[in-house]
Amino acid sequence: MSSPIVFIDGDQGTTGLQIHERLRNRTDIRLFTLPAADRKDPQRRAEAINACDIAILCLPDAAAREAANSITNPAVRVIDASSAHRTHPDWTYGFPEMTKGQSERIARARRVTNPGCYPTGAIGLLHPLVQAGLLPDHYPISIHAVSGYSGQGRAGVEKHEGPEAISAPAFQVYGLELAHKHTPEIQQHAGLAQRPIFVPAYGAFRQGIVLTVPLALRLLAPGVDGRVLHTCLSRHYAGMPHVSVLPLSESSALKHLDPQVLNGTNDMYLSVFQNEAHGQVLLSAVFDNLGKGASGAAVQNLDLMLTHQQ
Template sequence: MKYKIFVDGQFGTTGLKINEMLKNRSELELLTISEEDKKDIEIKKKFLNEADLVFLCLPDAASKESVALITNENTKVIDASTAHRTNPEWTYGIAELTITQRENIKNSKRVCVPGCHASGFIMAMKPLIENSIVSPKDKIVCHSITGYSGGGKGLIDAYEDSENEGKFISQRPYALGLSHKHLPEIKHVLGLKHAPFFTPSVGNFKQGMLVMSYLVKSEFLNKKITRKEVLSIYKDYYKDEQFVKIIEDDIAYLDDGFLDAMNCNNTNRIEISVYESEDYMLVISRLDNLGKGASGAAVQNMNIMLGLDEKLGLKI
């Protein structure tokens, strides 16, 4: 049996990547809409309802409009926008989130792909919250640096325009109103009282990211928890997860003391490493913002929803 797949928004960064990942898979038939027909509602509606599974790679409002066009009750949808990430009628697409989440995704017809920053933060904090190391009441500080592909076609064009050569060399913080669009899903999924104090930035590289969460030891149940204990919690929580790698030897992991944001590129892997001093602990998630942070996560969810091998088309 061939599954019919339609990528609505196939000309954007995430859509192009999904198409690239799926194009050689023999068990799938990709339905394609032409550039000139993509705004024709009737033509798009036909594709949306003909597909076994639809990827929505669109702005929020457009995603909601496409969902409203689907009348085929058998069509499954994976939305890569932020439109449905806090909607209880949609399943949050981190299969590793809880022991039951993979089954929830498998049985769902509506799944939302997490944000890239959100994926790194949530997967770092969920095991600590579940083990009462971090309280949902804690105020957590987080900083993230991502490749410029996270900003979509406009930012990619700006960085790669020869006229801008030498213009974007430094790390560039953004969302300085401290209300980044991934914060609602982070707060919702983790059940936090306060959204994290979060500052993202763009680096002068195309893809890859580091999500860095800063924790004060004295605030964890007033006890001096160690890096070794935290690593043990992560190893147990993610013990059967093929796309999650817990780093124990941090010296070998680093490159002369530096951590490269790009070493998970073109994989669906997330790596979690932990660093400490007497008073503080730093948890870093490394992932590909276009992989586990976007298109890779979308394909992983598709595999689960269609009952296929979860690893198909994905690199660990």
Template structure:
């Protein structure tokens, strides 16, 4: 039996990558819209309601409108936009989040795909808050370094055109301290204080790393680097797409530099703890187009359909 899948927004970066993941799947029948009907609401509604699973790869407002087109109670909707990530009734598409998350994804017909920065941040912070090692009220700061593909087609074209010297160096952005991923970063970690979040886009296509610096004095008593690392190992034991790297990872320390692109072309997240006696760096890296977007969406689809979670990934 084949599952019918439709991607609304199939020409965008995330939509194209989802199609790549699905191309070799014998269990999937991809429904496609004619190019001249991409803005035809009736045709989109027909395909959305004909699908067992529909992906929304659209801007927020358009995603809300598309969700309203679905009248078939059997269609599972996976929204890659920001629109529904903290909305009650929508399951959060991060199977590794906590115990019971996969059951929610299997049962839900509405799944909100996490943001790329948020995925890395949440996977670092949730186990530590749950374990009581990081106080929920702690004012955390984080920096995320990402490739330019996360900015979508326009930014990709801008970087690949070349000739603009300003694009040769890293560019911090969201300087108004209101990045759109912050609400989900709080909701799905249990943090009660808004983090200071600094995203930075660099002159490379894809790859992302989030760094969270901590002082031991900020943490719960006894929250040593070893205990932080052990909390990751326990929380993610058996997870197929999360790799907890050795404490003070010798390979990284020997090289002296962190490889932001080390998870590219995978659906994997690598988690690191670097520490001395008084300070700690938590780091996570992923492919912003893989586990940070399209790969995560396909993973959630696999969980929902009850097939092998790593199928096609």
């Protein structure tokens, strides 16, 4: 039996390049990308996607929808790394650790939508707590996250590493219109009844994310504190190799969070910080926006799908 063909559609951007790098030496698959002359030829792209076993779409949203719609071969399976299908009911959400049975659903799925980088951290923290009833679904959630400039794609990399790098901003908060495209994805998959406030930012480092969610204990049920929330997260992610919950003894000793500590991996660290005197808790997630937040997650989903290749 021949190895399955994996076609990367759009391997020139930051996510596509990293997926290609992670897969190029694999011997269990046949990796295929289009030559430069054919990348903008709709007919050639349609032929390529219908001739593969699994396609990984690393495209802008509109192009990803077009590529998905061009599939006529019912045997073709898809991983979409764009945000085009993340809230679509017919697509399986590609966060294996999100809930019990999700990895099996991904393995069997024909259409998988890769989570966004920021939503990976936010949903990773919030979904288990909402699911367990410890965090009310109507809680007024606010999320702050700082990503490396590669989160802007090639434009961000060029701005910070190109000829004009000296003038690139050291830090910038954006999404001030409170309409970031990741917010509906976070609300839906975290199980929130109302839209969270999401404030993203870019720092002058290439990749990595620190995401935080503050909570006021007075708005939670009596008896719910940082220790209870930590126990819930620890139980949810027990035995999962790519998501770790730092012990309270370790998180209480931390003085800062380094967004780059997991760069180059597909891992995510979750932490719970508590100030009992003030009745406040801070949830945090640290991971690589190009790893667990993008290409690493896509490869993880690919490996799950390969176990059920039909």
